[in-house]
Amino acid sequence: MTAPKNITLYNTQGSWWAQRVRIALIASGADFETIEIDLQAKPSWFEKVNPASKVPAITYGALKGSDGSNFPENVFRLNESAVIVDFIARLYPSIDYEDPILSAKARLLALQFEALVQTPWTTYSRTIDGSLQALLDGIISFQPFIGDLADVKEFGVGDLLVAPFIGRILPLSKHELGVWPEGSGARLLAALDTEEFKPFRKYIEKISSWSAYQKSYEEGALLARFRALYSK
């Protein structure tokens, strides 16, 4: 295959969808450029990059040093974080597990996380009477999908799809950043600190130790985004 072309990422710090793509690009070792988009004041040309007007989006093959407003019409552009990550994985296969079985397990984990944890977490953290028990039940059903992945030292596409979401549960809880009664974050942390949730904590530790994840993530920006979102 010919060498990959220049990738430009249209990013917003604090966006978890964009963080997926940042992790993929950092893990790939690609020489990519980043253009920050202020979602409160999007530039008029941004709709040309992504008609859905959302981050993340990428261009592939644009000249380096573009400010985003002046790339040629025929440059390839792509949106939707999971599709962009797949595209990057085709260009840089090393961002996924070499073992197809581990790759499939991690993708299944990401899918199950969305169904079993993401939804009850959103309800718990964004509604005043969300159920802690429903969230804990979801995590218990999710844990078997972690299996041996928490012990494997490698990382893959499934892990990076889930990382921005699983990675913020602990910091947001610690800083009580939810639309929830005060102390809800502390109650969740106390529950997760028990033996029953050891696999979940272990998997979060694995993600947190990943250098591509660490480099993709600035806790200050994440907390600021949620403080603004929740007017806290």
Ligand SMILES: N[C@@H](CCC(=O)N[C@@H](CS)C(=O)NCC(=O)O)C(=O)O
């Ligand atoms: N399904 C899309 C979701 C992207 C998305 O919703 N991005 C948010 C930021 S986290 C956005 O750009 N929203 C537009 C806005 O706030 O105006 C993906 O996976 O890329």
